[in-house]
Amino acid sequence: MNTIREKLWPLPKLKASLLGWGYVAPALLIMGALVLWPLASTIWDSFYSVNPMKVGKPFVGLDNYINLLSDPNVRQAWSNTFLYVLFTVVIETVLGVSAALLLNKVKFGRSWLLAALILPWCLPPVVNAIVWGWIFNPSYGVLNNALLSMGVISENKVWFNERLSALFMISVVHAWRMMPLTAIIILAALQSIPKELYEAAKLDGAGAIKMFRKITLPLIASGLAIALSQSTVFAFNMFDEAWIMNGTGYDTRSVMIQVYMSAFQNLKFSYGMALSIMAMLASLIISAVYVLRVYRETRFD
């Protein structure tokens, strides 16, 4: 009986399949030509030594990658970047979840509040950097001024004098821009929780904190996983904020700044590219961990 099926159905199936390919063809063409091919080319180059100041393009195998492991600057950059990831992910998550909880509560003027919330994320990053550079300015910045006039500090504070505070400040700026994304993702997750669950929990005897811990948190876990992976990828690609606020300073140099310096300042092109590929892989792997561990296990529909 299988034969009837084979005889009658190949055509429409093939047709549907072809149409499917036709629909995705433009997307694949553009992605292939403008992203995947260049990526492949960069990966290829990272096994060579491409340095315009030297003649030729010798094959060096994994040397670039091996050298990266022993480069103290690179190690510092990695450690800074991991701190950025830690800080921004924590800040974005804590603030994002709080903002989402708040928005979920607010009924009056919610759409305006939402507009205000996502505003920072909509601004061009260049403008973002200008605004914050001006706010953090150690001499005339509004932050120092405000803290001074409130009596929190007694003299102008130099925000970038200590490594952790510098990393933290830069993370705050980055988080300022990216937090709305987390908030929106969490808000979506919150809104998909049936309100009866909270009512049932109330009748079961739960207070606000218990409800958050026992109901809300587990049920937004899959949203959190997505938010976390987003935050992570963006934190790994941290460049603008750190570069504009603190230049090449060791304390705040991110992996992407190191990539830029190696490739575009020191002209050690393949060395820089090898590093950028490692950064990409690292962010993909960490995201995959969230998504596979948290997201997969916490979908309940």
Next chain:
Amino acid sequence: MYSPTLKIFAGRAGLCLAVLVLLLWSIGPVYWSLVTSLTPPNDLVSAELHLWPQTLTFEHYNKLFGATSQSQGNEVQSVWPQFSRAFFNSIVTSVGATLLTVVIAAFGAYAFVRFSFPGRDILFFIVVATMAIPAYTVMIPLYRLMISVSLIDTMTGVILIYVSAFLPLALWLMRSIYQAIPISLEEAAYLDGAGKTHTLIKIILPIAAPGLIAAAILTFLNAWGQFMVPLVFSPTLATKPLTVLIPEFVTRNYIDYGLMNAAGIIAVVPPILLVIFLNRFLVSGLMAGAGK
């Protein structure tokens, strides 16, 4: 026993406070930028903190829009021709990229949801994973490619690059939107005699419109804010956008904070307008996308 009114009141007050903090956090910096752009240069560096400029000035805006402007203390050519051209370029490249991205994503995502063809899921995964690729990683080969097809400093080139950068997000979003549309609508259309493409255009796209608008806003905002790509691929005013022009106001021995903030304020007007007027699409679209 508890007093419900007192509790409600305390809850309300807490809520209001939280809302205020959120507003301060989100809008404060932008507001400060606005204040800066309205403050005379010499007041900018005064140590006192004013929530509103002591003396209001439009000189920074005059510099942007005026017939002449100052640089290094000298009367030089107005920055308006540059500024207006860059503004125009920003609009054209962003709108172009937005339209193209949305069209490609509308069809592509539909295929990823409703058609089965070999390699569908892995392709989708790869496309989405490209969001993690740092710009620097692909910049040089991409530049080589664009040179070889003579697309440097052309709107087409910039638009294509934007599309490649923002397509994954749009595809992801549109896929979740389509997944939420009941398949019976398409089936009803087939039975009514519509082909697949016709169904997509006549039935599904109008229904997915809020999602398309969200994808469009996202793409537009992303394109509008781009810096690295146009820096390399838009060398001249033929295609150079605002984001690349604004930092040029940093001169060698003079940072024109006022001018930069003024230009920045102008540059955020389109995004702010979008957020204010199309916010509900953006949020609903993002939320639909986030649900998956």
Next chain:
Amino acid sequence: ADDKPFDGQTLSVLLPPWGTLPKDMTDQFTADTGISLDGQTLGWDEIRTKIVTSMIANTAPASAVEIDWSWVGQFGAAGWFQPLDGLVDAAAIKDAPTAKIFVYDGAQLAVPYNNDFRILIYNKAHLKQAGISAPPTTPNEMLEAARTIKAEGIADYPIGLPLSATEGSATAWYLLTKAFGGDLFDADFNPLFTTPDSAGYKAMAFEIEALNEGLISPAATGLKDVDIQELFKNGQTSFDVAGWAGSISVYEDPEKSTVAGDAALALMISTTGTPRSFGLPEAVGIPSNAKNPGAAAAFIDWIQTAETQIGAYHSLGNLPPRLSVLETLNTAGELKDGDILLEQAAFAEPLFAQGTPGWYPEFSAAVASNLNLAAKGQISVQEAVDRIADQATAAMQ
């Protein structure tokens, strides 16, 4: 027709904002040569990214392109720029002392269009209030003067020096190294700044001491050179130690500065009596695969003309690289403190006598970053100079 050999060509030019001449001047150029200009303006970091990206891709970003003095070694080694010898007016090059900085391997790679060198700028009014009659000439005198000013409460932090991890902090340290009578490297590029009696060490120690003593704003660890200039304009510092010769015109502009009328130039401080300084000029060169090198050469020649340089001084505040032009301006009384300026100009030498090496960017990033660490008290001066030396040696490999 012979005097317009490139008539009808379009020349692409890539320069930063401060190299971009006003339209009426470039229109004149077009009228004279028939070459129309297609100007691209980019910020300084961005120009470099742009040049590197396109040159690695084997295309010229433009036919006439900005070269900073610090890029000479790299771009020279990479062979990205054509030697200009024979292409452009040699006499004018001779007239510009800083042109030497753009010689790589015996070839003139570019011709400077501005003549920024370091000079001491101070606030006359502050000194007068503190009862100091003349600007300091040695580091110690400067410290003394600063202490007095601080004690009098005229300025909280009289000395303006950037200590952030940016290029401007590194160049200030180079300048002070010269002030302390030394050099960074010997002829074989061996570091000369690691021992406590070396000039480089002393220079850094000077900066840290001034910072610790409260003569430099604690904020300086986060301030770039332009931020320091803001402080000076605002009357918050008395000395712009690593002042840019061109800055004086901004300081004296009442539109932008609250200390207009009080800013004055002085010769660089020094322990040896010689007010050493170095030039940080920027220049225009022609990439090796430029589309129309001939027109680019014509453009460079035009930039070198006295007329253009005077025009650029008026419109952009770029100090003319040619001594003769500077003198003309001074004679005409158009230079503020022109005599001092000219005197200091004569002492402006290249930072590297051998020419800027290819590893300079790595070195300067190391200087800026380690100086910044030392200023923040995270490492000692000795550690800082040792690390700089180590990284310089590593970069040379």
Next chain:
Amino acid sequence: MAKLEISQLKKRYGRVEVIHGVDMTVEDGEFVSLIGSSGCGKSTMLRMIAGLESVSSGSMSLDGRLINSVEPKDRDIAMVFQNYALYPHLSVAQNMGFSLELRKVPKKEAAIAVAKAAEMLGLTPYLDRTPKALSGGQRQRVAMGRAIVRNPRLFLFDEPLSNLDAKLRVQMRMEIKALQKRLGTTSIYVTHDQVEALTMSDRVVLLNAGRVEQIGTPMQVYKRPANVFVATFIGSPAMNLLSGTLLRDADQCFAKVDGKTFALPECEGVADGTSIKLGVRPEHLRIVDGPDAQDTFNMSVEVVETTGAETHVYGCLGADNMTVTLDGEISPTVGETIRLQSPTKTLHVFDAASGARLNS
């Protein structure tokens, strides 16, 4: 176990009042259904009792203690929701044990309570599954289990069976009723399914647009509906209402309907000539043979539907629609006129204007 007294309870949402002063009492151990059409305020009532909605005015007390402003978690009331509201991330055992955990009941004791409830509901094999791995009926049981495990003073049910299919609904309604009997817990059960309300309850409260129309035992509301609303709401197909006039004889009342006269049960104090609605239940009508008589309804048949067991005949009597439920064996043909009778004691008389019941 407790007695619930509600008096003059009102609920306003903003300006709109949706519950207009309800009085009712639920005795200890009683099973009371709230029934009414969609939007009449059943859920709102229940949620006020649970403490999930604030009370606008009036009072509610449980065993004499005013509970208007007691927090829901302190009322010791359990509720079964229409969509069950099971915690999707918790196993069946955890779902049922959640309230015990929150009440800090020792682990062992809680486990025993959960096991006992699971046993009672036949859930023992599923204790480790999450709700999504259960069928609709099993989920319903878990929701029940969650309510009974902590032995509350009051059970509230909000249309707990409406998501189940017909067969399961019949089975579960018996189970719930049996369980409630066994536990003896005072219960309030919201439904819009009259069969559920009538078969399960000790008493039925009929709500309409936020007002109580009638409170009574199932047989009271079926046999002596207080007004037209109750009369048409209870019973399926709905009671036929025929327009007519009341005629009063020395010691007997009659209804004049469609030109005929029907003897009526006693209608004390109703004036002669009053416009009335004569209520006749479809299931009380029987086809009579023989010639046309004064007390037969002559209906012209328009639609006949048969399910085998029953035949529903739809048609007209004068200007009024009329429905008859007949035995499955009988099948009139469309177009034919059939003669029907309903015993006098099964007739209901309502005032045409106010809708109030006139006969005793």
Next chain:
Amino acid sequence: MAKLEISQLKKRYGRVEVIHGVDMTVEDGEFVSLIGSSGCGKSTMLRMIAGLESVSSGSMSLDGRLINSVEPKDRDIAMVFQNYALYPHLSVAQNMGFSLELRKVPKKEAAIAVAKAAEMLGLTPYLDRTPKALSGGQRQRVAMGRAIVRNPRLFLFDEPLSNLDAKLRVQMRMEIKALQKRLGTTSIYVTHDQVEALTMSDRVVLLNAGRVEQIGTPMQVYKRPANVFVATFIGSPAMNLLSGTLLRDADQCFAKVDGKTFALPECEGVADGTSIKLGVRPEHLRIVDGPDAQDTFNMSVEVVETTGAETHVYGCLGADNMTVTLDGEISPTVGETIRLQSPTKTLHVFDAASGARLNS
């Protein structure tokens, strides 16, 4: 209008076969219901007919033309979906006119067709509204309108009434039936509500786990269910099945159940001593007074439910459960044993092992 012939139709999803070779024929103008419990494959069948699912094997032909691999858009079949699948962005008129527009019917002609259909369905006042501005019943009508406006060869309905409330469902089922009669279009109607299937259809197809259990007119499946499955599926409450043994006399069959002997209808060719299930419909049982007799079922009453019109009594007869539907007036008390009788001609005999019907 067309005749649909289906032969040996199978459907596999991956390795799982969900339709196991169905044969059925729908005559021109006939109204056939597909009925069966959830997951039995009703929707799958319908969707294969519509062309929305591929056919794994077997054949379907419409008026003799094989349609297995005809694209849905070319089959000229209209379908009404459970959720109506109205195009939310189009007005009612546009929804109904969509197929005509696609078929390039001239605008005027299309408008007339739409107006006619709207008239027929009482939708004329709503033609300019979008679906979301309509009530559930109105939406249902629009879905109908979309199907009828283009006069297709076949109507398919997939549980079109299941989203409506009980009252509306009764009304709409009459409307649909009337409409189909009037248009005469061949129709296949999927439902899991037996009342719908029985009251609307010319014939009923009973599906169970992807197989046809019985095809017949409503009265056939009610009165002569082909097997135990059909017997218990059709009828509510379900038919009682009592375990017993068939006893064969010279010219008469008897069933021995719970120690008693019941005369049976003729069971040709069934051997004496066969284990059987005796089927008795609850609605055919009546309480008999008088002393215990051989042909009465003695049931001990466990649960009594009454809705006023009817009383359902649940209890046991030996080891079997038993349900009886009695008049609303009668209300046995729990614990009592009642004596019941069902006429011989209403008894059903099934083979205990195979479940097949034994009596004619």
